[in-house]
Amino acid sequence: MTKINLTVDGSKVSDDVEPRMLLVQYLREKLGKTGTVVGCDTSNCGACTVHLDGTSVKSCNVLAVQAEGSEVTTIEGLATNGQLHPVQEAFRECHGLQCGYCTPGMIMQSIALLEENPSPTEEEIRLGLEGNLCRCTGYHNIVKAVQHAAGATSTTTGA
Ligand code: FES
Ligand code: FES
DSSP: OEEEEEEETTEEEEEEEOTTOBHHHIIIIITOOTTSOOSOSSSSSOTTEEEETTEEEEGGGSBGGGGTTOEEEOGGGSOBTTBOOHHHHHHHHTTOOSSOSSHHHHHHHHHHHHHHOSSOOHHHHHHHTTTOOOTTOOHHHHHHHHHHHTTOOOSSOOO
16 A cells, blocks of 8 residues: 545545555545546546646546645536536536536546637637547537637527
8 A cells, every 4th residue: 555645626635545546546436526437447538537736637547646745626626615617617508518427527628728728719629629538429519618618709609
């Protein structure tokens, strides 16, 4: 077992973990943060995306011990005082989800994308989200949600 100390969604945590434990397992199984989900376990789908010291990572591709001393933000740490994060709100307003399974990862990746590029083009959004798969194939509204979050006024109406 290895001792790790980190901050998750603003709270300091300290645990003994097996060196092989994945960060996503740690978040879900030890901390009960089941908002971060596993879609593939092979770093393909992006459903498990979280922020590690401000950078988006696929948490099935990071060991818990690698997060030692770091700050992790999950989908569960975004809302403040009962207010959804603007990107969460945009996904809600634009209905950027169908079954919702990919949504936590999509939102975490979209936030990282918008931090890097606050006014992305549609192409840049699609490129920025290429590591996140939506099995419901609801990409159109996901892109609209990111545009909405970016403050872009949609020039078209309808779905
Ligand atoms: S579960 Fe991590 S990328 Fe699919
Ligand atoms: S909304 Fe179902 S997988 Fe994306």
